[in-house]
Amino acid sequence: MSGPDSASGRGLDWLDATGPHADVVLSTRVRLARNLQGCAFVSQAGEAGRLAVLSRIEEAAARAPLLEGAAMLRMPAVPERQRRILHERRLVSQELLGAGGEPLAGTAVIVPAGSTASLMVNEEDHLRLQGLAPGLQLMEAWRRVDGLDEEIGRTVPLAYHNEFGYLTACPTNVGTGLRASALVHLPGLVLTKEIEKVLRGVSQVGLTFRGLYGEGSGVVGNFFQISNQTTLGKSEEDLVDHVARIVDTVIQTELQARQVLMRDARAATEDKVWRAYGLLLHARSLRYEELMSLLSGVRLGVALELLPGPLVRLQNKIMILAQTAHLEDAAGRKLAPEERHAHRAEYVRTALEASAAAGNGEKGGTSGSQP
Amino acid sequence: MSGPDSASGRGLDWLDATGPHADVVLSTRVRLARNLQGCAFVSQAGEAGRLAVLSRIEEAAARAPLLEGAAMLRMPAVPERQRRILHERRLVSQELLGAGGEPLAGTAVIVPAGSTASLMVNEEDHLRLQGLAPGLQLMEAWRRVDGLDEEIGRTVPLAYHNEFGYLTACPTNVGTGLRASALVHLPGLVLTKEIEKVLRGVSQVGLTFRGLYGEGSGVVGNFFQISNQTTLGKSEEDLVDHVARIVDTVIQTELQARQVLMRDARAATEDKVWRAYGLLLHARSLRYEELMSLLSGVRLGVALELLPGPLVRLQNKIMILAQTAHLEDAAGRKLAPEERHAHRAEYVRTALEASAAAGNGEKGGTSGSQP
Numbered sequence: 216m217s218g219p220d221s222a223s224g225r226g227l228d229w230l231d232a233t234g235p236h237a238d239v240v241l242s243t244r245v246r247l248a249r250n251l252q253g254c255a256f257v258s259q260a261g262e263a264g265r266l267a268v269l270s271r272i273e274e275a276a277a278r279a280p281l282l283e284g285a286a287m288l289r290m291p292a293v294p295e296r297q298r299r300i301l302h303e304r305r306l307v308s309q310e311l312l313g314a315g316g317e318p319l320a321g322t323a324v325i326v327p328a329g330s331t332a333s334l335m336v337n338e339e340d341h342l343r344l345q346g347l348a349p350g351l352q353l354m355e356a357w358r359r360v361d362g363l364d365e366e367i368g369r370t371v372p373l374a375y376h377n378e379f380g381y382l383t384a385c386p387t388n389v390g391t392g393l394r395a396s397a398l399v400h401l402p403g404l405v406l407t408k409e410i411e412k413v414l415r416g417v418s419q420v421g422l423t424f425r426g427l428y429g430e431g432s433g434v435v436g437n438f439f440q441i442s443n444q445t446t447l448g449k450s451e452e453d454l455v456d457h458v459a460r461i462v463d464t465v466i467q468t469e470l471q472a473r474q475v476l477m478r479d480a481r482a483a484t485e486d487k488v489w490r491a492y493g494l495l496l497h498a499r500s501l502r503y504e505e506l507m508s509l510l511s512g513v514r515l516g517v518a519l520e521l522l523p524g525p526l527v528r529l530q531n532k533i534m535i536l537a538q539t540a541h542l543e544d545a546a547g548r549k550l551a552p553e554e555r556h557a558h559r560a561e562y563v564r565t566a567l568e569a570s571a572a573a574g575n576g577e578k579g580g581t582s583g584s585q586p
Numbered sequence: 587m588s589g590p591d592s593a594s595g596r597g598l599d600w601l602d603a604t605g606p607h608a609d610v611v612l613s614t615r616v617r618l619a620r621n622l623q624g625c626a627f628v629s630q631a632g633e634a635g636r637l638a639v640l641s642r643i644e645e646a647a648a649r650a651p652l653l654e655g656a657a658m659l660r661m662p663a664v665p666e667r668q669r670r671i672l673h674e675r676r677l678v679s680q681e682l683l684g685a686g687g688e689p690l691a692g693t694a695v696i697v698p699a700g701s702t703a704s705l706m707v708n709e710e711d712h713l714r715l716q717g718l719a720p721g722l723q724l725m726e727a728w729r730r731v732d733g734l735d736e737e738i739g740r741t742v743p744l745a746y747h748n749e750f751g752y753l754t755a756c757p758t759n760v761g762t763g764l765r766a767s768a769l770v771h772l773p774g775l776v777l778t779k780e781i782e783k784v785l786r787g788v789s790q791v792g793l794t795f796r797g798l799y800g801e802g803s804g805v806v807g808n809f810f811q812i813s814n815q816t817t818l819g820k821s822e823e824d825l826v827d828h829v830a831r832i833v834d835t836v837i838q839t840e841l842q843a844r845q846v847l848m849r850d851a852r853a854a855t856e857d858k859v860w861r862a863y864g865l866l867l868h869a870r871s872l873r874y875e876e877l878m879s880l881l882s883g884v885r886l887g888v889a890l891e892l893l894p895g896p897l898v899r900l901q902n903k904i905m906i907l908a909q910t911a912h913l914e915d916a917a918g919r920k921l922a923p924e925e926r927h928a929h930r931a932e933y934v935r936t937a938l939e940a941s942a943a944a945g946n947g948e949k950g951g952t953s954g955s956q957p
Contacts, residue, residue: 499853499861
């Protein structure tokens with residue numbers, strides 16, 4: 216394993232592909248919560264306890280073949296902006312950044328080379344393993360973390376109860392400790408006002424939904440994260456399969472809603488998506504929330520073939536790279552809010568213009584239906 | 587004089603130039619209200635009376651050297667869409683179109699060749715002569731109608747009272763019968779919230795202001811028409827000069843306000859004008875009110891050199907040609923509202939793209955200040 220410097224560029228691999236059902240599903244994530252046998256849970260551990268846990272996990276990671284070449288980052292040693300970049304790439308949680316942005320001693324993240332996954336150490340649980348994949352690939356994402364889980368478990372015994380399964384800091388994670396989630400784009404259901412009904416249905420089959428990041432964040436740009444609520448009473452594979460099947464149903468409902476839009480409101484939809492594209496190409500100042508809302512319009516337009524571009528890959532990339540820490544990293548300095556909005560607009564415009572110049576964008580700009 | 591067919595294309599000459607102070611003043615208009623001696627005012631005349639007046643004015647027009655080659659259009663004989671086109675080109679008033687769009691017998695308009703002017707017959711007064719010019723050219727517009735007034739008056743004696751001056755149907759026009767107006771674009775004063783104060787000042791010196799067309803129409807896109815309120819007690823030349831001097835003051839105040847914008851809110855202004863341009867280039871549906879508002883943003887951007895184009899001439903042209911009757915004329919058929927908005931967007935987009943391709947537009951698209 217190597218140090219902080221080798222982390223730059225990591226965690227973006229999933230952006231280079233689109234994956235199955237990319238017209239609705241942006242990405243898939245599976246995480247496992249694990250704790251070391253005989254060690255106090257993180258909230259009770261204190262600094263010495265956390266450092267002891269970290270040391271044992273580091274040892275286990277060093278022996279895990281899947282983690283050959285992985286970067287091990289002790290959070291307090293990572294510069295503040297780089298920590299936020301890790302968060303914006305979804306490799307570490309808000310919690311791991313620490314209260315007030317000061318990470319606790321003993322917190323760390325291990326980022327494997329070549330695949331998009333991360334192992335958070337001393338987050339809510341001793342170990343949180345997560346795998347990310349583009350599109351709807353829940354089983355693939357699960358297999359990735361399952362392999363890591365097994366290799367780590369060979370070196371450090373994990374807290375497991377024959378009746379309950381894996382023991383976790385929060386009772387809601389006891390059992391498999393598994394949460395499988397899909398980040399879905401549902402503009403059709405929102406515009407046809409079917410979204411409430413569909414989300415209610417999702418809740419009734421044991422799944423839950425929320426905005427793009429963490430609990431409590433508002434839903435922006437018609438992006439929803441759907442995941443399982445319970446982790447107990449089923450095998451990991453069955454849980455993943457259950458989520459995959461429900462997400463598949465949501466995808467079908469969304470695609471039907473889009474057909475309704477095309478049948479009943481094609482002109483209005485076309486106008487909406489072209490305006491979103493025009494604003495992204497011309498705005499000189501963009502807040503992240505507005506960017507997400509405009510990207511939602513563009514994504515719908517591309518999916519419905521009303522817009523000639525940009526490619527879904529670029530849309531995904533913009534969602535990640537137009538966040539504050541990434542913009543500050545590109546600028547090489549801290550940005551005041553107004554500057555940040557201007558840099559964001561500049562980045563988005565340049566990226567879209569480059570894509571259009573490469574033939575993935577406005578080149579076919581008049582391909583929409585003409586009056 | 588010639589018939590209806592020769593009217594197409596007329597009344598657009600002023601669009602081919604920009605005129606003085608084109609960064610603030612779109613156009614200038616001077617009109618004279620005149621009535622024939624010994625004939626009842628239009629409202630009292632009845633059909634026979636109106637036809638008699640028309641016949642005498644037609645005779646006078648035929649003898650006027652300035653009206654050589656002019657088109658004489660009897661309103662009831664002009665097809666409905668062409669009547670609305672004349673209105674959209676500001677050659678005839680809403681009143682001349684008649685209640686319910688059915689013009690009265692005896693109403694007519696004479697459109698001289700080669701200059702932008704019109705003589706309305708049997709509008710509120712027997713004769714309404716008006717001259718239009720691009721930019722701020724009140725004296726030139728006045729000289730144009732003054733010449734016509736003199737030539738007509740040689741053949742038909744005009745109702746004139748030694749004490750009051752020209753007699754008109756409405757007492758507010760008695761005296762010179764002259765109204766001089768300038769169509770001004772005041773986004774700087776609107777954005778710096780100085781507009782109320784300035785318009786109050788305009789009222790205090792005997793001028794009045796209103797929206798783009800006629801009384802009671804709302805102000806759209808920060809466009810205001812400033813004109814004299816009284817027509818009595820001064821010579822025509824003095825009145826025109828008075829209006830010209832006040833408009834000049836308004837122009838200076840507007841230019842100062844724009845400098846304040848550039849100093850205190852450059853980034854926000856730049857964002858605003860680029861967004862307006864982006865929407866005009868990409869929208870698939872545009873209402874006229876929104877078009878005016880977006881054109882206002884673009885006009886400000888071009889004036890402040892934040893936007894590379896389009897030329898003011900094209901902006902003026904779009905304001906006229908993107909109106910309903912012109913769009914229907916281009917389509918060769920009546921358009922339902924939704925269709926009309928789509929045709930408008932298509933026309934605007936095509937015009938702007940052609941202009942940009944000719945080097946008057948987006949070519950220098952990144953010339954705005956970069957963050």
